[in-house]
Amino acid sequence: xxxxxxxxxxxxxxxxxxxxxxxxxxxxxxxxxxxxxxxxxxxxxxxxxxxxxxxxxxxxxxxxxxxxxxxxxxxxxxxxxxxxxxxxxxxxxxxxxxxxxxxxxxxxxxxxxxxxxxxxxxxxxxxxxxxxxxxxxxxxxxxxxxxxxxxxxxxxxxxxxxxxxxxxxxxxxxxxxxxxxxxxxxxxxxxxxxxxxxxxxxxxxxxxxxxxxxxxxxxxxxxxxxxxxxxxxxxxxxxxxxxxxxxxxxxxxxxxxxxxxxxxxxxxxxxxxxxxxxxxxxxxxxxxxxxxxxxxxxxxxxxxxxxxxxxxxxxxxxxxx
Numbered sequence: 001x002x003x004x005x006x007x008x009x010x011x012x013x014x015x016x017x018x019x020x021x022x023x024x025x026x027x028x029x030x031x032x033x034x035x036x037x038x039x040x041x042x043x044x045x046x047x048x049x050x051x052x053x054x055x056x057x058x059x060x061x062x063x064x065x066x067x068x069x070x071x072x073x074x075x076x077x078x079x080x081x082x083x084x085x086x087x088x089x090x091x092x093x094x095x096x097x098x099x100x101x102x103x104x105x106x107x108x109x110x111x112x113x114x115x116x117x118x119x120x121x122x123x124x125x126x127x128x129x130x131x132x133x134x135x136x137x138x139x140x141x142x143x144x145x146x147x148x149x150x151x152x153x154x155x156x157x158x159x160x161x162x163x164x165x166x167x168x169x170x171x172x173x174x175x176x177x178x179x180x181x182x183x184x185x186x187x188x189x190x191x192x193x194x195x196x197x198x199x200x201x202x203x204x205x206x207x208x209x210x211x212x213x214x215x216x217x218x219x220x221x222x223x224x225x226x227x228x229x230x231x232x233x234x235x236x237x238x239x240x241x242x243x244x245x246x247x248x249x250x251x252x253x254x255x256x257x258x259x260x261x262x263x264x265x266x267x268x269x270x271x272x273x274x275x276x277x278x279x280x281x282x283x284x285x286x287x288x289x290x291x292x293x294x295x296x297x298x299x300x301x302x303x304x305x306x307x308x309x310x311x312x313x314x315x316x317x318x319x320x321x
Contacts, residue, residue, distance in 0.1 A: 001283065003292070003313070003317040004290055004293070005033045007043050009054040010051040010230070011299070014299065015301075032306070033309055036317075038317070040292060042207075043074075043076070045057045047115045058088075058094075061095050071102070073102050073103050081125070081129040082116070107158070167184035168191040171194070174195055180208060185287070206288075206291060211268070211294070212308075212316045219269070223269060227269075228252045232249050293316075
């Protein structure tokens with residue numbers, strides 16, 4: 001199992017730093033991850049967050065492509081319904097060329113009403129639109145009029161879907177499933193067969209929410225305040241623009257006590273050995289090629305981020321290899 005790092009470039013008001021420095025430091029950490037043997041680096045997307053959550057993942061990956069030579073570059077995820085397929089196809093092609101064929105395109109349906117309003121997109125059709133984007137990308141990249149062509153003959157597409165229904169959608173499309181949950185493998189595999197795809201082509205990867213450390217109890221009082229901000233902001237923004245009430249703040253200690261499951265429902269804060277054991281159990285029996293971890297929790301100081309990247313690459317990665 002390969003290991004990657006996950007970046008969102010959040011810059012919260014309470015810990016605000018210079019934007020140029022944050023972006024530059026993130027690129028430095030991507031270079032460091034590559035030097036330390038990481039398989040991949042991933043970025044994601046949101047709009048109109050108070051902390052400036054990364055808005056243009058492919059634009060940022062073009063810079064990462066120019067600064068690295070080996071590590072794979074992924075979007076986890078790009079909000080597919082907010083863009084036309086031709087825009088995604090052309091921007092992805094540029095990144096794939098700059099990187100000499102190292103791009104992975106993770107697509108997601110999104111969920112925030114204000115983002116769909118911003119792009120004048122229809123949230124009621126977000127899943128069917130995301131499926132369509134994957135099909136359209138394949139058509140564009142196979143069209144000889146699309147010039148230049150990507151370096152990779154079949155540029156990897158990953159569907160950022162969760163749950164059995166999401167796994168089925170990914171399988172019918174014949175694309176990778178961006179989830180490391182082994183429980184989703186069977187509905188995904190069955191849908192590959194139903195869609196006329198070779199079940200041996202099944203590919204899974206995805207995020208594990210954790211913070212590996214040699215001193216879990218000593219580090220937790222500091223780590224949990226950044227974790228709480230990050231999780232609470234996700235929950236708050238998920239209901240923005242709806243009539244749903246704002247969720248209560250989480251109890252970080254209760255979340256930490258849970259086992260892996262759900263998207264925001266757990267957080268592994270433990271030694272690399274314990275985390276590796278839990279990841280192996282969670283992914284057992286499924287074709288999970290890679291897992292990736294937060295390099296930073298929103299607003300963390302650079303020294304903590306750099307140490308985390310080193311811990312993931314030097315201590316957790318060998319346990320999962």
